Amino acid sequence: MTENTFVCDHCGGEYPMEQQISVDGVYICADCAEEETLICSVCGDRIWKDDNAGNDETPLCQCCYERYYTNCTRCGALLREEDAHYSSDDPDNDEPLCYHCYERMESCHTIQNYYYKPTPIFYGEGARYFGVELEIDGGGENHTNARTLLDIANAGEERAYCKHDGSLDDGFEIVTHPMTLTYHQEVMPWKEILRKAVGMGYQSHKAGTCGLHIHVSRDAFGETEAQQDACIARILYFVEKHWDELLKFSRRTQSQLDQWAARYGYKEQPREILDHAKKGSGRGRYASVNLQNENTIEFRIFRGTLKYNTLIATLQLVNKICDVAIAMPDELLKPLAWTSFVSGIREPELVQYLKERRLYVNDPLDGEEDD
Numbered sequence: 390m391t392e393n394t395f396v397c398d399h400c401g402g403e404y405p406m407e408q409q410i411s412v413d414g415v416y417i418c419a420d421c422a423e424e425e426t427l428i429c430s431v432c433g434d435r436i437w438k439d440d441n442a443g444n445d446e447t448p449l450c451q452c453c454y455e456r457y458y459t460n461c462t463r464c465g466a467l468l469r470e471e472d473a474h475y476s477s478d479d480p481d482n483d484e485p486l487c488y489h490c491y492e493r494m495e496s497c498h499t500i501q502n503y504y505y506k507p508t509p510i511f512y513g514e515g516a517r518y519f520g521v522e523l524e525i526d527g528g529g530e531n532h533t534n535a536r537t538l539l540d541i542a543n544a545g546e547e548r549a550y551c552k553h554d555g556s557l558d559d560g561f562e563i564v565t566h567p568m569t570l571t572y573h574q575e576v577m578p579w580k581e582i583l584r585k586a587v588g589m590g591y592q593s594h595k596a597g598t599c600g601l602h603i604h605v606s607r608d609a610f611g612e613t614e615a616q617q618d619a620c621i622a623r624i625l626y627f628v629e630k631h632w633d634e635l636l637k638f639s640r641r642t643q644s645q646l647d648q649w650a651a652r653y654g655y656k657e658q659p660r661e662i663l664d665h666a667k668k669g670s671g672r673g674r675y676a677s678v679n680l681q682n683e684n685t686i687e688f689r690i691f692r693g694t695l696k697y698n699t700l701i702a703t704l705q706l707v708n709k710i711c712d713v714a715i716a717m718p719d720e721l722l723k724p725l726a727w728t729s730f731v732s733g734i735r736e737p738e739l740v741q742y743l744k745e746r747r748l749y750v751n752d753p754l755d756g757e758e759d760d
Contacts, residue, residue: 397421412437429453443467463490499532499539500551500561510547512576513569517609517711519704520567520685524599524693526560528591535561537589541581548577557598560591567606570708574701583695591695594640599693600649601700603707604685610715621678621686622659623714623722628677628690629655629662634727637746638706640692650677650689659719702742709734 395409396402397418410422412435417425426435430443431453442458443449444467449458459468466487474491475484486494511518528534535551542549542563549565568577586593593599610620628635632652636643646652651672656662666680679687691703713722713730728750731743743749 399425410435431457459485461485461487461490463487463494466490499535500530500553503553503555505550505552507550510566511568512546512548512566513572515569515571516606517708518567518569518606519573519707520604521565521573521700521704522562522600522602522604523564523593523700524554524557524560524562524601525586525591525593525695526557526596526598528586528589529559530557530561534589534591538563538582538585541578541585544578558596560596560599567604570704573704579700580697583697583700587695593693593695594699596693600689601691601693601703603688603691603704604682605688605707605711606685608684609711618663619660620711620714621680622663623717623719624686624710625653625662625666625678626656626659626719626722627710627714627725629653630723631727631730634748635690637748638743639690640694641690645692646677646690649675651675652677659722698738699742701738702736705734705736705739709739 393406394403395406395416397404398415399417399421402418404418408419409416410419410426411417412422412426422435425438427438427441427448428435429450430447431449434450436448436450440451441448442451442454447458447467457470459470459473460466461468461473462484463486468485468487470485472488473485474488475486509520530553539549539551542565547566548568549563551561551563554560554562563582565573565577573579593601607617607621610617629652632655636646639646641650653662653666653672653676656665666676666678674681674687675689677688677690679689688707694700694703709730713725717725727748731748732750734740734743740749
């Protein structure tokens with residue numbers, strides 16, 4: 390060996406000094422480096438193949454792996470930390486999953502976790518879509534029961550899913566994909582779903598823990614944000630002006646609404662209520678009309694029900710409120726009396742329910758108690 394050559398610590402051969410490569414203090418030739426080492430895809434350091442913390446496609450030194458990567462605990466796939474999915478309600482749990490393993494595992498859980506939010510599927514023709522969240526309690530947070538209800542709801546289509554809800558004692562919530570009112574009334578098998586839930590021992594109205602939340606697509610109120618805001622402001626005004634009637638309609642107590650669906654407070658102009666809501670009323674999503682969702686507004690004031698007529702009547706009422714908010718400018722909506730509002734209602738389910746609650750202009754009816 391001369392001063393211009395070195396001996397490879399791996400193969401023992403003598404090579405020109407310019408071919409010398411250092412790996413962790415070991416001097417090797419270019420051929421051995423090609424066969425025995427890799428370049429970390431993040432920092433560019435050379436590492437031994439046996440020390441590769443990544444995979445063949447993404448070689449990693451141990452430091453870069455620990456800083457930026459993890460592995461799926463099910464299939465072992467290498468994942469960047471930001472691409473990992475988690476299987477429980479706690480996003481800080483230590484079971485990272487790749488997307489495919491996460492999807493497979495979630496599909497096996499009939500009752501999804503609280504954070505589950507699939508890509509919405511729209512049913513029916515029109516611009517106004519309603520998503521229903523119906524909480525049921527007292528019959529168990531039972532995957533078999535949930536599967537039974539979903540088999541009814543999803544015969545031929547994926548119309549609904551079930552989710553865990555921490556506010557319930559022993560149940561879950563049924564959530565629909567967005568549907569037009571006509572689809573809810575004519576296609577969605579609500580009668581069969583509700584009848585089966587009652588038969589399995591669930592309650593909703595009687596449980597006292599349950600709500601019936603209705604989401605309405607923001608696109609229904611106009612193409613621009615300004616158009617949407619003008620209609621939403623009138624919806625908030627209508628709710629505040631007719632709070633007493635809506636409280637009676639909701640079957641909630643005032644204390645229940647204060648906790649789960651509080652009012653924003655009446656103001657003289659619709660826009661003033663919207664501005665107050667947008668500035669932060671301290672209610673968060675627990676407001677009578679929740680505005681925190683990007684694509685929908687959410688009516689939260691209604692008590693849960695397993696009575697078909699009540700559920701459909703509630704959807705019809707929300708639809709009518711949207712009608713007047715879209716059709717009437719502020720100067721016509723502001724003097725609108727409740728009696729004038731209900732006098733134009735012709736939907737039989739809503740008329741019947743309004744009479745049962747003594748909110749209609751004609752003689753009231755005695756109705757059946759909600760489940």
